[in-house]
Amino acid sequence: MKTIGKLFLTLAVLAFVCTGAMAGTLEKVQKDGQLILGVSEGVAGFSAPDSNGRWAGFDVDMGRAVAAAVLKDPEAIKFVPLASKQKIVAVSSGQVDLSRGTTWTMKRDCKQGVDFTAVLFYDGQGFMVKKSLGVEKALDLDGGSVAVVSGTTSELNVADFARANGIKLETVVFESKKEAFNAYVAGRTDAFTTDVSQLASLRAGAANADQHIILPEVFSKEPLAPFVRHGDQQWKDLVTWILFGLIEAEEKGITQANVLEMKASSTDPLIQRMLGATGDTGSLLDLDNDWLVRAIQAVGNYGEMYDRNFGPKSALNIPRGYNNLWNKGGLIYAMPIR
Known part of the structure; x- marks a missing residue:
C-alpha cells in the first residue's frame, strides 16, 4: 500500500510540474521583450506584408494590440509565416506565442493542444x-x-x-x-x-x-479566433480580454484618437473602469491598468480595425454583416468588463 501511495504521490508531483511548465507565456514574452506571432503566408486583409514590407491586416492588428498591452510596444513582434497545416502545431509546441485566427472546431479545441480565445471574425x-x-x-x-x-x-x-x-x-x-x-x-x-x-x-x-x-x-460556419497553447490559462485570459476590450471600446465610442481624452473626462463608470481611471482591471491580467489604453492607441477599436482592413476604403470592401456589433445586427459581443 505504501508503494502504491508513493506511486500516486509521484504521479501527482509530475502532473503538477508538467502543468507548471506549460504555463508562463506572459512571463516568457516579457522576458524576451517580443511577441512571436504566427501569421499567414500572405492573405490581404488578415496578414500580409504591405508595399514597404511591413506586416498589416486584421490578425496583425490583434497581435499589435497584445504587444502594446503586454510590452508597451506594438512593434515588438516577430512574425512567423505559417502554412495552414502548420499553425496548430506551431502553437501547441510553443514555436509561436499566439497565432492568427483560425476556425474554432471541436477537434482542434479538444484534442490538438490549443485553446481558442474569442471569435475575432465570423466567416463561412x-x-x-x-x-x-x-x-x-x-x-x-x-x-x-x-x-x-x-x-x-x-x-x-x-x-x-x-x-x-x-x-x-x-x-x-x-x-x-x-x-x-x-x-x-x-x-x-x-x-x-x-x-x-x-x-x-x-x-x-x-x-x-x-x-x-x-x-x-x-x-x-467558420468562426475565426486567435488561439494559444493549451494549459496556459493566464495567457488565454489575457488575449481574450484584450479582444473583448477592443470590441467594448467600439460600442462605447472610444477610438484611437480620443482614448486619452475619454480616460481623462468620461463620467461613464464602465469607461472609467475599462481605461483604468478607476478600479483595478489590470491586476486581473497581471498587467497595469493602462493595458487597454495602450491596445487602443496602437490599433484603434474593433470597428477601426475592421474598417482599415476590410471596409469601404480597403481593397476588399467586405460588408460587416455578422461582424457588426450585436446592437447593430451583428454577432460581435464583448463579455462585461467588471
Missing part, C-alpha cells in the same frame, strides 16, 4: 469560379473539380456539401492557398474554395479580378 466557406464557366450557383458545379488547401476545414466541408446535396465534386488538394489559387487560375480546376473573406482577398490581388466571381452560397 464559399466557391470562386471564372465567369466564363457560366456557373451561377454552387449546385451547378456537379461533376466539376475544386482546388482546396490541405490542413484546413475546407476539405471536409466540401465533402459534406457534396454529399448533403447529392452532387459529385472532385477535390484537388494543395499545400498552400497561393498554390491552390494559382492552380485554379491556370485552369487546373473548375473552382477554388476557402473562406469567403479569403476568396475576396485573393480575387482582389489577382490579375483580371473581374473575371472571377464568388458564388452566393456560404455553406459552412
Whole structure:
C-alpha cells in the first residue's frame, strides 16, 4: 500500500510540474521583450506584408494590440509565416506565442493542444469560379473539380456539401492557398474554395479580378479566433480580454484618437473602469491598468480595425454583416468588463 501511495504521490508531483511548465507565456514574452506571432503566408486583409514590407491586416492588428498591452510596444513582434497545416502545431509546441485566427472546431479545441480565445471574425466557406464557366450557383458545379488547401476545414466541408446535396465534386488538394489559387487560375480546376473573406482577398490581388466571381452560397460556419497553447490559462485570459476590450471600446465610442481624452473626462463608470481611471482591471491580467489604453492607441477599436482592413476604403470592401456589433445586427459581443 505504501508503494502504491508513493506511486500516486509521484504521479501527482509530475502532473503538477508538467502543468507548471506549460504555463508562463506572459512571463516568457516579457522576458524576451517580443511577441512571436504566427501569421499567414500572405492573405490581404488578415496578414500580409504591405508595399514597404511591413506586416498589416486584421490578425496583425490583434497581435499589435497584445504587444502594446503586454510590452508597451506594438512593434515588438516577430512574425512567423505559417502554412495552414502548420499553425496548430506551431502553437501547441510553443514555436509561436499566439497565432492568427483560425476556425474554432471541436477537434482542434479538444484534442490538438490549443485553446481558442474569442471569435475575432465570423466567416463561412464559399466557391470562386471564372465567369466564363457560366456557373451561377454552387449546385451547378456537379461533376466539376475544386482546388482546396490541405490542413484546413475546407476539405471536409466540401465533402459534406457534396454529399448533403447529392452532387459529385472532385477535390484537388494543395499545400498552400497561393498554390491552390494559382492552380485554379491556370485552369487546373473548375473552382477554388476557402473562406469567403479569403476568396475576396485573393480575387482582389489577382490579375483580371473581374473575371472571377464568388458564388452566393456560404455553406459552412467558420468562426475565426486567435488561439494559444493549451494549459496556459493566464495567457488565454489575457488575449481574450484584450479582444473583448477592443470590441467594448467600439460600442462605447472610444477610438484611437480620443482614448486619452475619454480616460481623462468620461463620467461613464464602465469607461472609467475599462481605461483604468478607476478600479483595478489590470491586476486581473497581471498587467497595469493602462493595458487597454495602450491596445487602443496602437490599433484603434474593433470597428477601426475592421474598417482599415476590410471596409469601404480597403481593397476588399467586405460588408460587416455578422461582424457588426450585436446592437447593430451583428454577432460581435464583448463579455462585461467588471
